[in-house]
Amino acid sequence: MAEIVLDGVTKRYPDGALAVQAVDLTIADGEFIILVGPSGCGKSTTLNMIAGLEDITDGELRIGGDVVNNKAPKDRDIAMVFQSYALYPHMTVRENMGFPLKLAKVDKATIRQKVEEAAEVLELTAHLDRKPSNLSGGQRQRVAMGRAIVRSPKAFLMDEPLSNLDAKLRVQMRTQVSRLQRRLGTTTVYVTHDQTEAMTLGDRVVVMRGGIVQQVGTPKELYDTPRNLFVAGFIGSPSMNFLPATVENDALICALGSIPLDDNHRRALQARSGEGPVIVGLRPEHFEDAALIDSSHPGVTFDGTVEVLESMGSDVFAYFTLEGERATTAELEELARDSGSVDAAAVDQLVTRLDPNTGAREGESLSVWFDPANVQIFDPQNGDNLTAASAQVSTGQHAADTTGRTED
C-alpha cells in the first residue's frame, strides 16, 4: 500500500504527439481514484505510465516515496486488471491466480493458501481447476481481479475492467469492486469512460480531455461545481443543458426567457474579464413541472411543447425543442462527438427530468419551473465556469443550493 504521486508527468510520442500533458496528481494511500474522459483523452496512457508499460517522457512518478520512472513493471509492485482480462489460456484458474506468486518464488504451500483465500473472496473456489475458456465473462473478470489481489501489491491499476460485461453484470460487479477495494484498503487507480462508474466508485475523480487534467475532485464537487463546460457536460446523465444567453438589465436572456440574476451570478459576471454573450448551464434534474411546485417557491417558469416523453418509472424525462441558436464551443462539440449525438444535437434540445406525478403529455404544452440559483454561467471563449469560480470565493453557498434532489 502506498501513495502515488504524479509530478508533471508527460507523455510525448516520437512523432511529437502529446498524449498526456504535465499531470500533477497525488493519490493518497488507500484512495480509490478514477481517471475518466472520452476516448483518446490520455487516461489509459496515464495508467500505463503508472504501470510502467509506457515510458514517461517528462516529469516524475513516485510510488510510496520512491521515484520509479525507470523501474520495470515487475519492480514497481503494482497489479493491473486489463479490459480484456488477459488471462493465460494455457493455465487453470489456480495457475493464473498463482502466477505472480510463482514468479516471486513464493513456496507452493503459501501460493495454494493465498490463491484459495482469494478464490473464496471472489466466489471462484468451485472453478479453480478449470481453464479460462470454460468460464463465463463475469467469472473471467473475477479471475483477473483474483490474480491482482493474491500478492497484496502496493496498488491496483484497472483499465476499464467492466466494459466487456453486459449491463446488468456490470452494475453487480461495480458493487463488488467497490466492496473489495474498501475491504483491502489498497490504493486503486481505475480508468473508465463511463461517468456513472466514475461517480459511483471513486473517492475522487480525475476528468481528462486531450491529455490535460480538467478537474480533480469528489464526485459531488464535479457535479455541483464543474470547473468548465467540458466537465459540466461530461458528468451527469442525461447531461447538462447548455443555452446561449446575453446579459441585459440584470437578467440573463436566453431561449427559456429572462432569468433574473442573483448575487452569486452578479459576482461571477463582474469577475469575468471579457464581455459579450455567455452560456447558461442547467441540469435536467433542476427542472420541475410547474404544476407540482408550491407557488411560494421563487423561480422562473417557461412554457413549451413536450416533444418526447420517456418514463423511467422513478422519473420522467421530457424533451423540448428550443428556438434560437445552439450553444457551440469546441468542448461541447467534442462531448457530442464522444456520445455519438452529433446529429441529435443539431437542433437545440432541452432535457428535463420531472417528477413521475407530472401531468405532462407528449405533444401538449407544459409549464416548467426552475430555480435560477441552479443556473451556472460559462464563458464561451474559454469554457470556464464563472459561477463555480465565484462560488468557491463565497464559501460554497451556491453549491449547497444546487444539490436539491440529485443525491438519489
Added chain:
Amino acid sequence: MAATGAQKSGWGIANLAVIAWALFPVWWLVSLSFKVPANIATDGGSFWPTQWTLENYRGIFKLGEFVHALVNSIGIAVISTVIAVALATMAAYAIARLRFPGKGLLIGMALLIAMFPQISLVSPLFSIERGLHLFNTWPGLIIPYMTFSLPLGIYVLSAFFREIPWDLEKAAKMDGATPAQAFRQVIAPLAMPGIFTTAILIFIFCWNDFLFSISLTSTTASRTVPAELGFFTGLSSFQTPTGAIAAAAVVITVPIIIFVLFFQRRIVAGLTSGAVKG
C-alpha cells in the same frame, strides 16, 4: 443448414475417391517393394505381390551406402529444422511485436528468398561451397536448407504470434515476469502449435530435397537418401533396381509419417480461446 442423408453420402463417396486417388501410388510403391526382384519384370503388372518377400529391404540395408545416406538424411534434416525453427521463432516474434526500421524490407527480402528459383542458385552455390571447403559436408547442405526454410518459417510463425493478444505479455510483465520469463512461460506455450507446424513443414522440406543434395555432395559422406536413390544399381549389375528403390522409398516415407503423427497432437487450433473477452 443440416446436410441431408444424400448430401452426406455424396460427400462420403467424393472423399473416398480423393483418398483412393492419393493413396494409390503409395500402395503401388509398397506392393513393388515386397515383390521378388527377379519377378518384377513379369509380375510388375499386378496390384498384389504373387510372392511376398523382404529381400528388397534386406538388400538395401546390406548396402553401406543406403545406411549412410539414411543417417545423413536424418542428421541433416533434424539439425536444419532445429536451427531454422529457433531462428524463425525469434525473428517472427520480433516482426509480430516490435516496430523497427527496415521491418518492411526484411519481410520483403524473406519473401524474395522464398520465391527465388532454387535451380538458379545451384551453380554459384557449388562454386562458393568448393571455395569454402563446405562442398560434400553436412554444413554444406544445412546452410542452404536453413536459408530456404527460414522465410517459410518466419511467415507461418509471425502469423501465429500476431494471434496472441499483446495484453497477455503486458499482464505477465505486471505479474512480475522478466521479458524472458514472459516469453518462455506465456508466449511460447501459446505459440507451440505454430512452432510444431513450422517444424513439420521445414523437416519435410529438408527431408524431400533432391536438388541441393545431388548438386552439393559427391560421396556418401553427406549425400542424403533422395539423391542416393539415383545411384542405386541393384544387387547385381544385371538387375534393374526397381524393387530396391521401392523399398528405399518406403523406408524414407516412414519417418515423415511418424514425425507428423507425433506432432499432430500438439497442433490444436484455438488454444488461445478464453484469454481475452469473447
